[in-house]
Amino acid sequence: MEKKKIEGFEHIRYERPQLSQEEMIQRSEHFYQEMDQRRTVREFDPRPVPLEVMENIILTASTAPSGAHKQPWTFCLISDPSIKKKIRDAAEEEEKISYSTRMPENWKADLKPLGTNWEKPFLEEAPYLIVVFKQSYGLENGQKSQHYYVNESVGIACGFLIAAIHQAGLTAVTHTPSPMNFLSEILERPFNEKPYLLIPVGYPKAETYVPAIERKPLHEVIKRF
Numbered sequence: 191m192e193k194k195k196i197e198g199f200e201h202i203r204y205e206r207p208q209l210s211q212e213e214m215i216q217r218s219e220h221f222y223q224e225m226d227q228r229r230t231v232r233e234f235d236p237r238p239v240p241l242e243v244m245e246n247i248i249l250t251a252s253t254a255p256s257g258a259h260k261q262p263w264t265f266c267l268i269s270d271p272s273i274k275k276k277i278r279d280a281a282e283e284e285e286k287i288s289y290s291t292r293m294p295e296n297w298k299a300d301l302k303p304l305g306t307n308w309e310k311p312f313l314e315e316a317p318y319l320i321v322v323f324k325q326s327y328g329l330e331n332g333q334k335s336q337h338y339y340v341n342e343s344v345g346i347a348c349g350f351l352i353a354a355i356h357q358a359g360l361t362a363v364t365h366t367p368s369p370m371n372f373l374s375e376i377l378e379r380p381f382n383e384k385p386y387l388l389i390p391v392g393y394p395k396a397e398t399y400v401p402a403i404e405r406k407p408l409h410e411v412i413k414r415f
């Protein structure tokens with residue numbers, strides 16, 4: 191591997207294969223078509239998923255860029271049914287209050303087409319739950335260190351995670367119980383970590399239906415200058 195020091199720090203040569211324009215167009219179109227097939231799925235088949243697949247998905251998420259390369263994330267991977275049950279019970283307790291008193295009517299109206307409610311059977315049905323924690327600061331041997339752009343970094347990593355789940359032929363739901371401090375307690379996470387997203391992963395249940403909703407067309411999401 192070709193190496194060189196820049197301002198005293200080791201660098202390695204980086205190259206990407208040069209693609210022809212046609213190949214770039216074809217590959218970007220193909221990737222877009224593939225990602226456009228992704229749908230949030232809230233009903234899972236209990237069929238087990240190989241652990242290696244889950245590890246690869248998490249490794250992919252962990253390739254995301256992060257502020258000062260601090261990689262301020264922890265992915266808790268849960269398959270233990272008793273922990274899933276604890277999470278479901280705690281999430282439903284919060285969601286019951288959210289749906290009955292915390293969420294305003296317009297919010298609930300916006301969710302009507304998605305058919306969500308306080309009940310979260312997917313937290314027990316999905317073969318795996320991934321709970322993503324953001325590390326607000328680093329903590330090693332009791333020493334604090336600064337992390338930068340933590341929300342941006344962890345958000346990007348979750349995007350990679352969701353893309354990798356889809357690419358593996360699996361489905362997920364991006365679940366955000368609120369508040370979700372119960373996850374820190376159940377999973378006994380240290381003080382520097384805060385729950386960010388809860389993502390059940392698995393095969394979709396046989397005969398799954400998803401809401402007939404559309405994505406914005408190009409002209410609505412792009413402004414050219």
Ligand code: IYR
Pocket residue numbers: 285301306307308365366367368
């Ligand atoms: N956290 C709740 C409510 C909810 C909120 C939004 I914004 C969604 O897009 C979906 C659900 C729940 O998980 O049910």
